[in-house]
Amino acid sequence: MASGGNGLLLSRVASGDGHGENSSYFDGWKAYDMNPFDLHSNSDGVIQMGLAENQLSLDLIEEWSLSHPEASICTPQGASQFRRIANFQDYHGLPEFREAMAKFMGRVRGGKVVFDPDRIVMSGGATGAQDTLAFCLADPGDAYLVPTPYYPAFDRDCCWRPGIKLLPIECHSSNGFTLTREALVSAYEGARRQGTRVKGILITNPSNPLGTVMDRGTLAMLAAFATEHRVHLICDEIYAGSVFAKPEFVSIAEVIERDVPGCNRDLIHIAYSLSKDFGLPGFRVGIIYSYNDAVVACARKMSSFGLVSSQTQYFLAKMLADDEFMARFLAESARRLAARHERFTAGLREVGIACLGGNAGLFSWMDLRSMLRDKTPEAELELWRVIINQVKLNVSPGTSFHCNEPGWFRVCHANMDDETMDVALDRIRCFVRKYQTNNNKRKAAAAERWAASGARPLRLSLPRRGGAAAASHLALSSPLALMSPQSPMVHAS
């Protein structure tokens, strides 16, 4: 039976589009899914650079696993725990898991703060953590303020079911997208003028998509603002263990202890996960760490809807408790992330393409502003479709991160091997060089016309009906020029 009559049959949540997955931003994923690159079997396919996944150090975890069979309840060494673990359903989680996780969270933050195992609440990944926190902190119609650019799926996590609005705090490239108090105050007051109740400020630190860390002063400013205005500060720190260069990562946990006298800790909440720092998204390990007792209690009850498998808790409890391994893993992972970041950004520099100076995360924030037809979101999306369909790289356009400045792209580079990375770089360089060549030709032609015209301004030499020359101008100045006749974009236009 067709679902055409589902309108009134289902809920507003189900009938609406709040999950965001029907947005055009998923076109890149579809392109990848239809034609995925493989170095050997499909070297002409689309390379997935839209996925913030860490594949660089999983070999270390695999090795650890094999040398620690007692960490699995499915080995002779661990089987004595099978029944206890399979049957374990306390939503507090295995005590050894919470203890190891608290210790590890302290380690990732440089050992400067101590986390309390009793405040560790499990959730189904960071996705589940944000959904749960939103249900705990705000009512439908309330708002979070979020500095731009920000992770697109916050819309799904915070808005879809909990009904929160996300209001942007506008940040700009002029200061490296640093969040300022002025921008925060402006967003806050704008919301209040509209009659919207602001219940929280949601940040990612390290930032996704920027790949930068937030400085201590900004964090202290945020905590002080939260205290002053009695709004929550939700800090997504899921890349805390993926900082690979200076400046060091500073956690809100450290800042509220040292830098914000009088801070109201009831307003401070951290989301964490092992999906990024360990490259274990399949294991669905999300953590809510709140300084508010009532939020801990409520989120723990809600965790019934998305607990971590006890089989996985048990394995991770053993691994996270292995101090020697954890120190080695974090150091080696940072080394590999740094090497990959350098390989990628140096490769782009060869053709004059810059990225925002990042020191964290699994991606770079690539600046293609110079390649836009004009400074509009439409031009960004036009360029993006060329990159997907012609260059065959699934990167993510800045507009999908609510960036207010067209021409930035998030490019993930930790979810592939070096060879694939090199293919991707070759493709980008080839694309940029073609563009530059065409652009230079265009400029030369324009200069020639200019000279030939005797520098008479305003005189345009368009042929009758405007056709060929206008098309030629477009062809030279726009990435569309690089498209083959087979391009779906060409067909569409």
Place this chain on the structure above:
Amino acid sequence: MASGGNGLLLSRVASGDGHGENSSYFDGWKAYDMNPFDLHSNSDGVIQMGLAENQLSLDLIEEWSLSHPEASICTPQGASQFRRIANFQDYHGLPEFREAMAKFMGRVRGGKVVFDPDRIVMSGGATGAQDTLAFCLADPGDAYLVPTPYYPAFDRDCCWRPGIKLLPIECHSSNGFTLTREALVSAYEGARRQGTRVKGILITNPSNPLGTVMDRGTLAMLAAFATEHRVHLICDEIYAGSVFAKPEFVSIAEVIERDVPGCNRDLIHIAYSLSKDFGLPGFRVGIIYSYNDAVVACARKMSSFGLVSSQTQYFLAKMLADDEFMARFLAESARRLAARHERFTAGLREVGIACLGGNAGLFSWMDLRSMLRDKTPEAELELWRVIINQVKLNVSPGTSFHCNEPGWFRVCHANMDDETMDVALDRIRCFVRKYQTNNNKRKAAAAERWAASGARPLRLSLPRRGGAAAASHLALSSPLALMSPQSPMVHAS
């Protein structure tokens, strides 16, 4: 910092009590937690009979696991899959997991229906399945009709965050708590009269807490009613594989194919889980199976908030696909459940205590109506507190299942070994015998007084101020009489 000021700080969901865990019904759990029985180290502790957990056949799964090391990604035999699985984050789930699960769901239902792997949606246990379905099917303020008695945590799953109301369809012991069309219509019309929009009928089949299966005719009546009134029919079948005697289990999946011409399948949804049939609650495997394409699509997107760990998916995919083992496991598990059920109910029959005739589940629905002081919920709770505090068994009172007839108790008996079961039975029998002895004495004394009084009706021989004799009557007729002076109940009264 105290959370006293959290009132406006947190959401209404967090500030309210909708999760139900502050109810007095958790006193039994608290009593158990404070003093848990252990056959060797704490033989005077409270025995947990409030937990519907299946510990009877885990040894078979443990054995299977040890003889199938390839099912674990943490063994040399399975390690080649570690990276793929750890990194796997497609919310459709591992294809092999969905296929094995679909096949297994068919097997559990007697091989009479085929389940489509593409309709298998993962959730964080059955808890997550109901939460997700509620978000998909109804808006806040809408209602589900639910036959009584019903699983208490449906309130948490359907009402807490999705905001659905649960309205009872009253069932009675006179026909073995069978759901009738008259009761359904009455509940439906009652809701409509109140202006409440009924969006669904929620059933558990096999029933928790009754331990009975629903007959084909009732299921067909429900599906026809749903079609006629355009309301959803949500069938929680998490005990489908725990039916241990005739009559056979009939799934709604079978009924809508064979017994309901014109059935609108867009209205039919099944919740399943491996927590009960396999005794794997720690693994957090919930399944939503919907015949409505839009619900499948929406629930799958929501499953991001509570996916099953890929480590666990991988293990279960291998196990569920082992046809020989699955057939053997289900047969042996049913045999053990039947033996345990017989041991328990026969033990009760020795002292004249009956249970509702059940053939499924991990519990019995015990009839202690004859032991109530009077036919009120208060009297049931009074008796319950004696059972918890004096008999030291954490059983669950019928009122917590919204049963409208006081005196029934759900007693779980699959979460312990035979020795513990025997201790529990001894305690119940001893308690009942004391009660019967006291009750007989009371009756004899009353008869004596009656005879001595010359059978003059209406003449009461209460002493002045009503004290001693009234107390003595209470002492003889009420379970309170069995309490020691140390009882918290005595202190409370």
